[in-house]
Amino acid sequence: MTKPVVNVTNAQKVFGKKSENQFKALDNVSFAIEEGEFVGIMGPSGAGKTTLLNVVSTLDKATSGKIEIAGQDITDMKQNELADFRSEQLGFIFQDFNLLENLTVYENIALPLSLQGFSSRKIKPLVIQVAEKLGIKSVLQKYPVTISGGQKQRAAAARALVHEPAIILADEPTGALDSKNAHSLMKTMEHLNQFHDVSIMLVTHDPLSASYCERILFIQDGNLYKEIKKTGDQQHFHQQILNVLAELTSIQSL
């Protein structure tokens, strides 16, 4: 029996102060991700996907509820503990690339390792390795502004992967990629998940990307709407996802 790497119980997120008109972006969401699982989050724009990811990733505090990652309750952690936790246990790929534009791609990828005190001798092979895997070895010495959007996204992915975190949190990593690049990034994630036991939580709009996952959670207006599991092959799963999405749109247009 595997233990959950992420365990969310009754998470609520309310934006806006008490006096103002408040907005409930997450409403009593509960779910768990087992160690080594590849889970997708889908739902219409504004459903609360990014909010959920931010809450799980400790970037934002849930208004109420309990969130455990790798067995640790993060809801009552101190700021510094959270920072250390993020740098060691989590890897991020953000919706916007979030590369530091004043660092080269190499330096961007190396940063999480430097922060953990790796010696530069150990850093280099790790960076090269992950860059090769993602096909961005040739742009390592360039600055982010001079590389393509897809390369940027892969560089951001490389930065999230390089320190082999317990879980990777990705917010639409394929959003800016063409289908070929999207495919290779998803392949890499799948590979990491299958052969390196990295758990992944992936937010996406793209059904094809989502079909790489093992399980999909659909959210709608801050609520967990449905959950589907991959039972057959990827093709079949893709079709399943499309069906649920169609379901969702028909509800919305009501």
Next chain:
Amino acid sequence: MLVKLLSGSMKKMWKDYLVLLFGLTISIAIFYMFETLAQNQAFLEANALIASIVFVFHVGTFILALVTIFYIFYATSFILSLRQKELGMYMTLGAKKGKVTQMMFLETLVIGIVSLIIGLVFGVGLSEGIGRLLMARLDFSGEGFHSLYPSSLVTTVLFYFVLFLLTAIVNAIRVSRKSVLELLHADQKTDTKTIKGWKTFLGTLFAIVLITVGYVAMINMGNLAQLGVIIAAATVTPGTYFFFMAMLPFLIKRIKAIRSINEKGLNSFTYAQLDFRVSQLTKVLGTVAMLIALGLGAMTAGLSFYHNTEIQSSMMHGYDIKVHQPTEDELAEMENWKFEERNLYSYRVTEDSVYFSKHDLQANPPVIKELGGNLEELSKEVRLTDDLTAPVYTDEETDNAESIPEQWQTALRTELMANFYLFGDRTLYILDQEKFEEINASTQTVLIGKVDNFADYTDTLAKIDERHHQLAIDYTGEDPTTIGSKYENYTTIKSLANGTIFMGLFLGVAFLMMMASVLMFKLLSSATADIERYQMLRKIGVRQAKLKKSIYKELFLVFLFPGLIGLVHVLIGMEMFSFILIEPYTKIWIPISLFLVIYGLYYWLTVKMYQRIVLPKD
């Protein structure tokens, strides 16, 4: 429509514009402050100890103008960096390039003119405030000093108007040269240049040659005179900028290239912060170094004049304290003073003569100051020997007695103050004990002494001199204009030096203020971009303490380099004054340590403020 859009987004970025306005305003105010002195010839000539002071101020104007040009070009390029993304956006929506270029031109010019108006008002206020403050502190009447000086106003307006016109043109050209895409992505573009070794080498060599020539000129200021000032200004200023342009990018690149340093913790980010806009940074650091050199230099020179008044007043006087017929009160007071030497001599005064006891003089022979040829050996101290063998000496031409040896005459007249002011035209005698006792008058004493710190006792010495004047009235029937004490000499020199000290401190404060504002501008203008970067770092899990440390480190380097160069300029530059001051380096540690403390505090304050602005809140 475009105007409306622009002014709308100006409102959005009002903080950035405030920063810009602040930077420009201070520069204008300081330039004006400098010109209130520089153009007020009558005031300069009446109040400076330096003969060619007007000329010195002309050169000062030249240096300040040069520094200002660098600074203003840097500061106005900030407008471009604020705007270009937006301008690019308008162009993607169909705005014409000519229109956008024109907007940039107008905006730069308008901001320039607005800051010119505010800056002038501020400058007048600042001159008035600092001027009055210093005058009060220095007991300096400052007649002829005007904080509102029309010709300085005109100069400042003309200078800045032309400068803003130029920068507006440059900004417009820059916009017109860029493609839409370049404009859109301009804020992400690094200007980290690839540096060629030989370029760095040549640049550094050139900088070092220029600065060395300048230093040699400053050291030989006495011989080169005005030419020396011109050479020094024309070499050290560009040399400093060259030094930063060549060395800084090279140094940072070098550090970044050492992987074991660069890949340690946040170092790669910290150095990248410096590297990212390195050519702008070199302009800032060059400007700051020059302003430190000018400000600290002016202040140190002013204070050096101040501290040299004591030395200068000792030139003629071997003893600090000279008291004729000390009263009980005075003696009691002097008990607390720290004397290094203290002698008492007896004398008797009659209707037409003053008699000194040879016995006393021989028991404690005094020192005198002998005048040498040049400035360095001006005041050689000589201890007299007891070579008085004859029973009677006099300073009158007579066959009956030997005349007082010249050195002893100096001793009596200057050190013992047995001078014309006090005793009129009485004849001086030195008598042996037997003859001295025969004189029918009461015995008086004169106390002379050296103390540890002359300036501590000036209050009492002033009172003693008042009594000396009374004494002179008793002996001669009239109040002499001078009395011949060291204290009197000291106050005279001090009042002469006050004008120079005033100028030094006035300019010192002005330049250091501008230095502070340039540094502040550098930081605040990069704050917007930095906020995002620090937020990003926080997201990937960098502890707050590490971010703070990174800011400490980054700013330390920003403060360190210009501080060092400026300090070296000042230390060597003070040699310039050796042709007019006896010891230009006297107590130089006072202004220097004062500067270091203030600079250090300013560094700390800047770091704290910057951390508050850019670090994500917990």
